[in-house]
Amino acid sequence: MNLFTETTSFWGWFGTVIRNFLRIRPWTTLAIILMASASRVFYVLAFFMPLKVILLAGSPGVPRYFQFFITPEQKTAWIVGFTLGAIACYILTMILDALVDRLALAGSAQVLRQAQVIPLLNNQQAVVQGYYAKFCGICADSTFVTAGLLVGLLINTQLFIFVVGIMVFFYVFTAFFARSYDQLEPRPLAAYIRDNLLNYLKVLASLVFLSSFIVLLIPLLLSEDANILAAILSIIILRQLAGSLVAIVKDTVTLAGARHRIDALVFKDIQLQEKEAPEEVVFRELFNKRNRNQRAEHELGRVMALPAKPDVTWLDPVIPGVSYFAITVAGEQAAEKRHYRMDVYSPKHLQKLEHEAFLFSHVSRSGLHAPKLITQYFAGSFQCQICEAGSGERPTGADWGALQKTLIGRRWGHSPPPGLVAAYCSSSPLLPQRLDENLVSSMQVAVDTEAEADNLGRLLEKLPVIREKLEKLPLYIYNPDLQPHQIMLAGDGEPLVMTWCRWSLEPLGAGIPINLKEVDLAEILDTVRATRNDVSAELAPADILFAAGCQELERMIRGRRYKAALQQAAKILTGMA
Incomplete structure (x- = not known):
C-alpha cells in the first residue's frame, strides 16, 4: 500500500463530498464546522484558565508574565474573572457540542432527501448522520490543528517547528512500513498498524507530546527569563493537537472504509455495491489453484516423501467459516494413489479447530473413527489442517x-x-x-x-x-x-x-x-x-x-x-x- 497515494486519493474524494454538503446545506455545514472548531478552542481555554488562577492565587504578588495587564489591586478581580471564564468556556463547549449534534441530524436528513436514496442500511438516518458529523468533524479538527500550530509558532516558534517536523517524520515512517504491507504475509509492524491502528496512533501521539515536552523543558532549565505562562499554554495546545490529530486519522480511516456506502448515500447517480470483505480477498489469493498446490506440496513434503505433486481441488463447504479441499497424490500405480482432505479455518472460526483439538486431547482419534492427522499450519491468518481421507470415496x-x-x-x-x-x-x-x-x-x-x-x-x-x-x-x-x-x-x-x-x-x-x-x-x-x-x-x-x-x-x-x-x-x- 502506498500511503502517499492513498492520502492524496482520500483528500480528493473528501473535498468532493464536502462540496456536495456545502451545495445541499451550505449554512448548516459551515455552522457545524465553525461551532465544532469553537468548541475545541473553548475546551482548551476551559483548562488553561484554571492554571492562570492557580498561578495568580499561589503567588505572593503578580507574576511578571501577568504584570503587563494585571496590577496588584486587580489580582482578586482577575482570579474571579478567570474562574468564571473557565466555567463559561466549559458550558459553552457542552452547548456547542449539543448544537452540532442537532444540526448534523438536520443536515444529514437533507442530504438523504437530495440523493433520493431508498433505504439501503439499517437505521439509515443515524448512519448518514454519523458520516456527516465525521466529515464536519474532520474539517473542524483540521481547522483547530492549523490554528493551534499558528498560535504555537507565535508563542514558541522553535518548539512548534520541532512538532511539525516530528509529525512529518512519523508520517513518512508509517508510509515506509505500510508500503511493505502484504495482505497475504504482512510484516509484523505493518500487521500491528492494521490490527491496532488506534493504539498505534496513541503511541505516536504520546511520543510527539513527550519529545516536545523535553524540547520545551530545556529552555526552562537553562534560562531564568523563560515565560512560564507560554510554556503552560504550549503544553495544553500540544495535548489538544495530539488528540485532534488522532481523531482526524481515525475518522479518515473509518470514512475511507465506508466510501462505497457514503457515495451511494450522498450521490444520487451512484449505486451501492458492497465491497468484498478483505478476508475473502486474501483467501482467494492464498488458496487459488497454483498457491494451494504449491503450499500443499511444501507442507506435506515436510512430513512425508511425495511420489508426485499433489493436486488440490475445491469442495463446497457445509460448516460456516470452514473451507474444504481434496488433496490427491498420484502413485506409480492407480492403487497407490493417496487421498487427503484439507480443512481451512477462517480467523474468526479458529475456535472450532481448538474445540476439536480439545476433544482429541481426551479421546483418541481412532476411538471416534476420526482420520489420522497429517499436519497443521497457518497460511496467513487462516489455519489449515490436513488429514488422511482413506480411499477418497464417500458412502453411496x-x-x-x-x-x-x-x-x-x-x-x-x-x-x-x-x-x-x-x-x-x-x-x-x-x-x-x-x-x-x-x-x-x-x-x-x-x-x-x-x-x-x-x-x-x-x-x-x-x-x-x-x-x-x-x-x-x-x-x-x-x-x-x-x-x-x-x-x-x-x-x-x-x-x-x-x-x-x-x-x-x-x-x-x-x-x-x-x-x-x-x-x-x-x-x-x-x-x-x-x-x-x-x-x-x-x-x-x-x-x-x-x-x-x-x-x-x-x-x-x-x-x-x-x-x-x-x-x-x-x-x-x-x-x-
Whole structure:
C-alpha cells in the first residue's frame, strides 16, 4: 500500500463530498464546522484558565508574565474573572457540542432527501448522520490543528517547528512500513498498524507530546527569563493537537472504509455495491489453484516423501467459516494413489479447530473413527489442517442407512471419559440445564389458543420431571456433522468421520435421525450394552425417543419456531402420560 497515494486519493474524494454538503446545506455545514472548531478552542481555554488562577492565587504578588495587564489591586478581580471564564468556556463547549449534534441530524436528513436514496442500511438516518458529523468533524479538527500550530509558532516558534517536523517524520515512517504491507504475509509492524491502528496512533501521539515536552523543558532549565505562562499554554495546545490529530486519522480511516456506502448515500447517480470483505480477498489469493498446490506440496513434503505433486481441488463447504479441499497424490500405480482432505479455518472460526483439538486431547482419534492427522499450519491468518481421507470415496446412498446405524452404535458405545465430562460441564450446560424455565417460557408470545396455553402450562409444570429424566440418561459425544458429506471410506471400507469441530455432550438419543425406528433403536441399544456398563437393561427405545424429542424442542425454541415447539411439547407430554 502506498500511503502517499492513498492520502492524496482520500483528500480528493473528501473535498468532493464536502462540496456536495456545502451545495445541499451550505449554512448548516459551515455552522457545524465553525461551532465544532469553537468548541475545541473553548475546551482548551476551559483548562488553561484554571492554571492562570492557580498561578495568580499561589503567588505572593503578580507574576511578571501577568504584570503587563494585571496590577496588584486587580489580582482578586482577575482570579474571579478567570474562574468564571473557565466555567463559561466549559458550558459553552457542552452547548456547542449539543448544537452540532442537532444540526448534523438536520443536515444529514437533507442530504438523504437530495440523493433520493431508498433505504439501503439499517437505521439509515443515524448512519448518514454519523458520516456527516465525521466529515464536519474532520474539517473542524483540521481547522483547530492549523490554528493551534499558528498560535504555537507565535508563542514558541522553535518548539512548534520541532512538532511539525516530528509529525512529518512519523508520517513518512508509517508510509515506509505500510508500503511493505502484504495482505497475504504482512510484516509484523505493518500487521500491528492494521490490527491496532488506534493504539498505534496513541503511541505516536504520546511520543510527539513527550519529545516536545523535553524540547520545551530545556529552555526552562537553562534560562531564568523563560515565560512560564507560554510554556503552560504550549503544553495544553500540544495535548489538544495530539488528540485532534488522532481523531482526524481515525475518522479518515473509518470514512475511507465506508466510501462505497457514503457515495451511494450522498450521490444520487451512484449505486451501492458492497465491497468484498478483505478476508475473502486474501483467501482467494492464498488458496487459488497454483498457491494451494504449491503450499500443499511444501507442507506435506515436510512430513512425508511425495511420489508426485499433489493436486488440490475445491469442495463446497457445509460448516460456516470452514473451507474444504481434496488433496490427491498420484502413485506409480492407480492403487497407490493417496487421498487427503484439507480443512481451512477462517480467523474468526479458529475456535472450532481448538474445540476439536480439545476433544482429541481426551479421546483418541481412532476411538471416534476420526482420520489420522497429517499436519497443521497457518497460511496467513487462516489455519489449515490436513488429514488422511482413506480411499477418497464417500458412502453411496444405498449403503448409508446401514452405515449410519453402525456409526450411531459406535458413538453411543464410546463412553466419554470423566475428565472430558468434567471439563465440558464446567463451561457448557447440558441439555437438562439448557431446557430451563426461561427458555420454555419464551414460547408464551406464540400462545393464541386455550389448547396452546394448556400445552405450555403443562410443560412448565412437568419441566422438573423432564429435566430429572434427562439427567439420568447416559451421555455420549454427539457430532451434528455425522452426515454422508463428512464421511470418507478407508481402504478396508471402514468409515472416517472427517470433522469433529462442533461436538458436544448430549444424552443418548439426542440428535438421532428421524428415519430410525424403535426396532432399530432396540438393536443399537443391545450393541451398546455390551461396551457400556452405565447403559442399563431398563433403558428402552422410548427413553431414546424422549431425549431426541427434548433436543428437538430446544432447537425449535431457539429457532423461534414457537408454533412447532408447542406441538412438539404436546408430543413429549403425551409420551410421558
